[in-house]
Amino acid sequence: MLSLALAGKPNAGKSTFYTAATMADVEVGNYPFTTIDANRGVSYARTECPCLDRDRRCDSDNCRDGKRYVPVELFDVAGLVPGAHEGRGLGNQFLDQLTDADAILHVVDAAGATDEEGEPVEVGEHDPVEDLDFVEREMDRWLASIIDRNWETIERESRSPDFDIDDSLSEMLTGVGATVADIALVLRNLEYPEDPREWTDEHRRELARELRAQTKPMIVVANKADIAPEGNIERLREAADYLVPATADGELALRRGAEAGVVEYDPGDETFSISGNVSDQQREGLEQIRTVTEQYGGTGVQQALDAVVYDVLDQITAYPVENETKWIDGKGRMLPDAHLLPSGSTPLDLAYAVHSDIGEGYLHAVDARENRRIGEDHELEEGDVIKIVSTAN
Numbered sequence: 001m002l003s004l005a006l007a008g009k010p011n012a013g014k015s016t017f018y019t020a021a022t023m024a025d026v027e028v029g030n031y032p033f034t035t036i037d038a039n040r041g042v043s044y045a046r047t048e049c050p051c052l053d054r055d056r057r058c059d060s061d062n063c064r065d066g067k068r069y070v071p072v073e074l075f076d077v078a079g080l081v082p083g084a085h086e087g088r089g090l091g092n093q094f095l096d097q098l099t100d101a102d103a104i105l106h107v108v109d110a111a112g113a114t115d116e117e118g119e120p121v122e123v124g125e126h127d128p129v130e131d132l133d134f135v136e137r138e139m140d141r142w143l144a145s146i147i148d149r150n151w152e153t154i155e156r157e158s159r160s161p162d163f164d165i166d167d168s169l170s171e172m173l174t175g176v177g178a179t180v181a182d183i184a185l186v187l188r189n190l191e192y193p194e195d196p197r198e199w200t201d202e203h204r205r206e207l208a209r210e211l212r213a214q215t216k217p218m219i220v221v222a223n224k225a226d227i228a229p230e231g232n233i234e235r236l237r238e239a240a241d242y243l244v245p246a247t248a249d250g251e252l253a254l255r256r257g258a259e260a261g262v263v264e265y266d267p268g269d270e271t272f273s274i275s276g277n278v279s280d281q282q283r284e285g286l287e288q289i290r291t292v293t294e295q296y297g298g299t300g301v302q303q304a305l306d307a308v309v310y311d312v313l314d315q316i317t318a319y320p321v322e323n324e325t326k327w328i329d330g331k332g333r334m335l336p337d338a339h340l341l342p343s344g345s346t347p348l349d350l351a352y353a354v355h356s357d358i359g360e361g362y363l364h365a366v367d368a369r370e371n372r373r374i375g376e377d378h379e380l381e382e383g384d385v386i387k388i389v390s391t392a393n
């Protein structure tokens, strides 16, 4: 499962985002780590379900009238403050959690209602643009410190006659969660001496920066958009590579309202309606959320998750089925599973994602939407419904 990390200053709204995004109001299925601990849970990316092309909707609780929610892991890296790499705040222990993150959602207090340390101040008192670089900076220093710690080993290895700097670096970097493909890209973008003893601190810092940029893509969630002073979001947008305005508080209120049956809203909807009895105060709160949903096309929480999964990580959703005409599994459930795969994945990749045995016994695949057999190296597309024929099923 993809793993997404929430990072940002204290009081930016990470816990609120996390609580809203992991509210178990859609079926979690039999994923082993529904709730691993208080800060790690299952959230969803939303996409259009292929059942929209059929005359009936699927029965899965992960599909609501064609809105399909595909599980991803979400965790909250609390306790990250400027200086964390030196052990400030809760320090390195929390940075270490980022090792297995596929991407990072950097939650920024766009209202400027917290200072650089995360202490509350008057709305607008702090300039949130100043907060943008801190997570990247802390991560770069954290990675640089891991590289520094391992440098002695690399220098020792360099005394061996068959020493190869690329091999040694690769071995070290797989230890921090980088794939072989990531490392190849990182090393291609750098110029560095063959002899590790000639490396300067700057070489190691550059390696850390490249590695972070390659393995930990990030989007900025400009939170508290409901109270952000005019112009803040636009200035943040200009300064950030990828930004989604949001109100985490608003999303939480809407999901709770929907659960209580007083609001009609599915996560990621652009708008909502009030359908039950609410107090004047609640109505006022909900109407305040509407100012954000109207301006930005939603609360931004689901939109941020979708942006990370589908834009930044460039994933597609594929649906394995056992019966290619009815799109059901062996138990008669329509489109029971959805798998996120990197764009460019093939039916064989999907087979392995379903189960390693299915991958190993792979014989061929059928595109159920087109009703034709497809080759092993055929590139899957978003929403593909695929029957895999394998000696294992």
Ligand SMILES: Nc1nc2c(ncn2[C@@H]2O[C@H](COP(=O)(O)OP(=O)(O)OP(=O)(O)O)[C@@H](O)[C@H]2O)c(=O)[nH]1
Binding pocket: 008, 009, 010, 011, 012, 013, 014, 015, 016, 017, 078, 079, 223, 224, 225, 226, 227, 246, 247, 248, 249, 250
């Ligand atoms: N106005 C407004 N307030 C928000 C929003 N999201 C969160 N808050 C408030 O901001 C404060 C901090 O939110 P938290 O979610 O606890 O922040 P955090 O980043 O998890 O903080 P730490 O746990 O200290 O790291 C709380 O009072 C929230 O209610 C929002 O969208 N709008």
